Amino acid sequence: MFVTPAYAQAAGAGGTAAFAQFIPLILIFAIMYFLMIRPQQKRVKQHREMVGALKKGDAIITQGGILGKVTSVRDDELEVEIATGVKVRVVRSTVAQVVNRTEPVAANS
Structure with missing residues (x-):
């Protein structure tokens, strides 16, 4: 029935905690983009240019x-x-x- 001071402090910081949970997800997507997606797009572009110049x-x-x-x-x-x-x-x-x-x-x- 009584709310301890620790629970009362945690309840006020809910907005920033929700955003902090998404930071690792955003970082993983950024790393995947620069290590996997972007190099593949560059290879596809180079192949398209090579085939077009035949x-x-x-x-x-x-x-x-x-x-x-x-x-x-x-x-x-x-x-x-x-x-x-x-x-x-x-x-x-x-x-x-x-x-x-x-x-x-x-x-x-």
Whole structure:
């Protein structure tokens, strides 16, 4: 029936205690963002730029491990020559790496 002074003091600090409980949750989300989400977004952006810059003559490796040379570039697919006279069509997004990028020929003036 009687309220001790310790309980009376704790009752007045309820607003700040509720916020203090969310601080660890906010910190965990911030750490996950900088260690996991942000680097993944950077990798996706780099891959998108690499795939967008593909052109005829580039040597590529697909995600399936096929090595070849780009012979034709269309909207969302590439024609890749994997052996002499053997060409396959590959979806652009399956290109994992550009091995040898062709350089544009400079005009001699």
